Amino acid sequence: MTSINNEVMKLVKSSQLDEEEGVLMYAFMAKRQKDEKNKAILEKMSSDEKMHAKVWESISNEKIKPNPIKIGFMKLVTILLGFTFMVKKMQRNEQLTIEGYDLLAKEFEHTARIVEDERRHEKELYAMLDEERLHYVGAMVLGLNDALVELTGAIAGVTFALQDTKLVAMTGIITGISATLSMAASNYLAERANGNENAIKSSFYTGVAYIVAVGLMVLPYLLLPSEMYGTAFACMIATVLFIILFFNYYISVAKDEPFVKRFLEMAIISLSVAAISFVIGLLAKQFLGIDTL
Structure with missing residues (x-):
């Protein structure tokens, strides 16, 4: 040679x-x-x-x-x-x-x-x-999307109204757990109505995706001091973007689906809801005369 x-x-x-x-x-x-x-x-x-x-x-x-x-x-x-x-x-x-x-x-x-x-x-x-878990990507997307949109909006809405990380964390945890159970139950009933024999597994994946997202989003408020609600909010938004980035990258590789389009779609929806809820929270604080200081 x-x-x-x-x-x-x-x-x-x-x-x-x-x-x-x-x-x-x-x-x-x-x-x-x-x-x-x-x-x-x-x-x-x-x-x-x-x-x-x-x-x-x-x-x-x-x-x-x-x-x-x-x-x-x-x-x-x-x-x-x-x-x-x-x-x-x-x-x-x-x-x-x-x-x-x-x-x-x-x-x-x-x-x-x-x-x-x-x-x-x-x-x-x-x-x-x-692989079994890929059969339930739709259920995971449902739980993740709902958690990101609903909780991002809820946390953004109360952050500057309450101005206390611990109060916001408590609100997020209560809302998140309630919404997780509600979403998992709704998914189960919907899948059963559609004749899906694996309705329980589908609702399980939906619930797990939801509660994991909730935990990560609330974490900055649990770790930071009460007065650092602004920093906690920024960390929460960064966490939301990371979750969207990570999940869509996983889907793009595992299921050979486009990454950029899905990422931008989820990011725009979640951040838009957060912005609207943020404004609503400020208006509610102003017009209801709430003073947390």
Whole structure:
């Protein structure tokens, strides 16, 4: 074999590292699977990645071991966000640039074709993966959207009317818990009326999404002193934007849906409601003669 220039070798080693990470991660996911179909698919993907790694190792003549800290972090993300998210995230990261792949194809035409075929096969495999939580994305969106819109408005409305973080936190917690139970019950009844046999699970996902959002939104008011209601409000708005950003990123990866459009839509709605409620809170304080000082 002719000597390989540094640019090509760098791409080879990068590909080899991706494959070695895949071997460990897909095997980890497979061990956690109770569903036999998903387990078999993930085991096959781990096996394929091992073959890919050996192909690149035969070219680099070097054994490459993944960073254990990175692998540990990826395992944690898998546990928290699900295997479908991690599989698709890995597949996105693994794709070589067109220019980079052209370089490898020119140097190793036969090898590159084999790996290209295997990667196409992997895409077909992960399209077959079936994760329960993704069946209830609609229920989670319902709970999250309602929590963000309703609680953002409620907290914004009372923050500058009450001017006390602890009073606002108490209001948010009471409103949030009541709304969580109401939303979960409403979702259950709606799903039962539609003949959904998994109505209880659907309402559970709705309730969990709602109460998690409530907890994160109220947290700044619990942590900051009573007089720092303005700072708590700013932190709450930042938290809302982070929740919207994080959730829409998760959906965009796990379900291959557009990110920017969904993020902007949710952000604009939530912040608009917050602005309107803020004005209503100030007007109510003024006209009702409420003085918390």
